Amino acid sequence: MASVLLVVFVNGKICKDPNIISADDFFFPGLNMPGNTSNAQGSRVTPVNVNQLPGLNTLGISLVRIDYAPYGLNPPHTLPRATEVLVVVEGTLFVGFTLYPGDVFVFPEGLIHFQFNVGKTNAFVFAGLSSQNPGVITIANAVFGSDPPISLDVLTKAFQVDANVNIYLQAQFK
Template sequence: MAVRILISVLIISLFSFTYASDPAPLQDFCVAVKDNEAKVFVNGKICKDPNMVSADDFFFPGLNMPGNTSNAQGSKVTPVNVNQLPGLNTLGISLVRIDYAPYGLNPPHTHPRATEVLVVVEGTLFVGFVTSNPADPNVKNKLFTKTLYPGDVFVFPEGLIHFQFNVGKTNAFVFAGLSSQNPGVITIANAVFGSDPPINLDVLTKAFQVDANVIKYLQAQFK
């Protein structure tokens, strides 16, 4: 089991370093300073004094522990990005563990700053992503899907809507590498129906071509 996890992480790391989209570092490292301790805002994180850096700045424990999937979606994402591991600052890479209860879903979402490469460690997942709007208005967005098993790898291109669904009767989990120290995530339903303040009802009824009561019902699920 430990060997499988190690191989998974190595594959993810190699891919992510190759396709990193964040700016290249101009020094050996730039360990991040916590936002609440920073005096300025920059595109990324400001650097900790190199003389104060220790091995702990490059260390994150516990990714072998399953996440708590007792929620409405039946999934849990455990991120290891620059906010959890300051040593990732400027390195253009991060990692997540995703756990799924039986029939658990990581709902449709995007990462605005990263490509994601996922490797299944346990379970059976149905995954997919949707292309951006075609140039021809008569052509629909194309959906690519695949059923994955342990050891399988799948790539979700940067910025595209994607999802994972556990189609098995047992728990599942994966590791995924992302080509950004802070890839971001936009969960589509939460963003559209749960924004604060809410998106104007007229906008959503016209966008989705449904009755206003349907929109009100959907917004109520995300309060």
């Protein structure tokens, strides 16, 4: 008689059979290494969630390291499934007010927020998240890069700017 493999999903992720888990399911190396910030935003988020660390499934936690070049930005975004508690390790960040090394700030689930490195040196933070799969919605991408695109009439009325500005912004996200 052939055996049947039963696959169980929890939170949309495969829940491994306890007989086949290993230490690797609970280990992630490398958060001591800075992320590459040579991009348009000047920042890099290194996530450690259920996608990188399967052992987090059902535990309700994850974390990220965020690196910032001088004047780098983690653009306005929201986490639809998690509250974020951020601790500044190096640098000076503006999040609506200024944070310094050792400062901690909490962004409640669903709140639109950002971090901007106002310093002349690199900065980095660690952030704990209250979900193993927090998700992220970057606001500019969602508005100007949506597919299908949001109507120019809607964008023009919503942002009270000329349609050509919205056309330009949409072109940045294609």
